Amino acid sequence: MNRQKDIYLPGTAGIRPLVSTRADRLEEKARECLSDEAFAYIAGGAGLERTLERNRAAFDRWQIVPRVLRDVSVRDLGIELLGKKRSSPYLLAPIGVLEMAHPEADLAVGRAAAAEGIPFVFSNQASFSMEKVAAEMGDAPKFFQLYWSKSDELTASFLQRAENCGCEALVVTLDTTLLGWRPRDLDLAFLPFLQGKGIAQYTVDTVFQRLMDEPNTGERAAKTPVSWKSVRTLFQQARRYPGSFWGNLFSGRAMRAVRKFVEIYSRPSITWEELPFLRQHTRLPILLKGVLHPDDARKALDLGMNGIVVSNHGGRQVDGAISTLEALPEISAAVGGRMPILFDSGIRSGADAFKALALGADAVCIGRPYAYALGIAGEKGVRETLANFKADLDLTMGLAGCANIGEITRERLKSAEAG
Ligand code: FNR
Numbered sequence: 001m002n003r004q005k006d007i008y009l010p011g012t013a014g015i016r017p018l019v020s021t022r023a024d025r026l027e028e029k030a031r032e033c034l035s036d037e038a039f040a041y042i043a044g045g046a047g048l049e050r051t052l053e054r055n056r057a058a059f060d061r062w063q064i065v066p067r068v069l070r071d072v073s074v075r076d077l078g079i080e081l082l083g084k085k086r087s088s089p090y091l092l093a094p095i096g097v098l099e100m101a102h103p104e105a106d107l108a109v110g111r112a113a114a115a116e117g118i119p120f121v122f123s124n125q126a127s128f129s130m131e132k133v134a135a136e137m138g139d140a141p142k143f144f145q146l147y148w149s150k151s152d153e154l155t156a157s158f159l160q161r162a163e164n165c166g167c168e169a170l171v172v173t174l175d176t177t178l179l180g181w182r183p184r185d186l187d188l189a190f191l192p193f194l195q196g197k198g199i200a201q202y203t204v205d206t207v208f209q210r211l212m213d214e215p216n217t218g219e220r221a222a223k224t225p226v227s228w229k230s231v232r233t234l235f236q237q238a239r240r241y242p243g244s245f246w247g248n249l250f251s252g253r254a255m256r257a258v259r260k261f262v263e264i265y266s267r268p269s270i271t272w273e274e275l276p277f278l279r280q281h282t283r284l285p286i287l288l289k290g291v292l293h294p295d296d297a298r299k300a301l302d303l304g305m306n307g308i309v310v311s312n313h314g315g316r317q318v319d320g321a322i323s324t325l326e327a328l329p330e331i332s333a334a335v336g337g338r339m340p341i342l343f344d345s346g347i348r349s350g351a352d353a354f355k356a357l358a359l360g361a362d363a364v365c366i367g368r369p370y371a372y373a374l375g376i377a378g379e380k381g382v383r384e385t386l387a388n389f390k391a392d393l394d395l396t397m398g399l400a401g402c403a404n405i406g407e408i409t410r411e412r413l414k415s416a417e418a419g
Helices: 003-011 023-033 036-043 050-061 105-116 130-137 152-164 183-187 206-212 228-240 245-251 253-264 272-281 294-302 324-335 350-358 368-399
Strands: 062-064 079-081 084-086 090-092 120-122 142-146 170-173 286-291 307-310 341-343 363-366 413-415
Touching (some): 023 036, 023 368, 036 183, 105 120, 105 130, 130 142, 152 272, 286 294, 294 307, 307 324, 324 341
Antiparallel strands (some): 079 084
């Protein structure tokens, strides 16, 4: 690990890192770099943002108790996940509409993730299609995150495409069958999808293109007054839709794509009984994202799922929901090592990752910090942030007396409540 050297040596020539090495400071800087709408979309949570805060506060309730004199000269951050060796326990959580942070969006993040050997979970709401991002990443590890559409045919098409472009696993997000109540976006009356942002997985899909030509079965959109902003929205939709701008504008296809997306993007009626549909349509391992109750974890096991992601979507869905770190120990006990547990929502440092691993996570997903780094300094910013997360965990682990991830156990923590 040469990350400190990579920072301190250029420092002698007056060169400083592009982004702060404190991931929790990236938000502050990103606020200066992003539009109000983009910042609100990324930083915001549901309701009064109590869960967003609690996700962070939960980490302060556990303290690391270092042990000394345990030869940590050689350390190994590697883990095995879904039958493959990984160089660190980190993944990149799926984050939609990254074009709000930077025009290169998922392409830049994909390149940074590949360079750092960290699997990137492609969002269902990505700004570039999975095929394009996969091509940028070569053989580097990639997963695909699905929002279960109202159209089974479209869902099946997404799964097939994920396999074809080399994704190693399917992550099905179950906590967003409805969009949470997000006051920061609501107060700006801004939803990126309505501008044609974040729907690239759909617009290139042949099944979706066919569905667009079918009559709309959903409610008719309320008529909005024509203003320069509504014209700009039409232009933005047309610019984002594949093909010629003028063709898209005059054919109305771009607008139809947005409407069709709104109509079918998610299905709040899905139940456990329908999971076999996914099994029938993919041979990829399936991970369920958004699990917060041990009984749901048990159900996932019973139904032969290959893993879960303990997540509350970064506090963006149910305000007042349990923090993920609070949910983790019971879920870990219920799972008993029978399937991998991934964890996200609130990871901002190596110490946070250490605590989550100690409480039963097998891997942790980095979320907002990489989106902020992308907004501040593009691909290079993301790369720095990922390298920082690895170096921070490596040092925390070594200094706590652990030579590898397997040695990060519950015994390394003390609960603040225990006194
Ligand atoms: C998300 N998240 C998310 N999750 C998902 O399954 N599909 C998605 O498209 C998105 N999009 C998205 C956009 C933005 C702007 C954010 C901040 C989050 C949730 C994400 O995968 C992860 O669960 C959270 O980001 C974790 O919380 P923190 O650590 O980022 O606070």
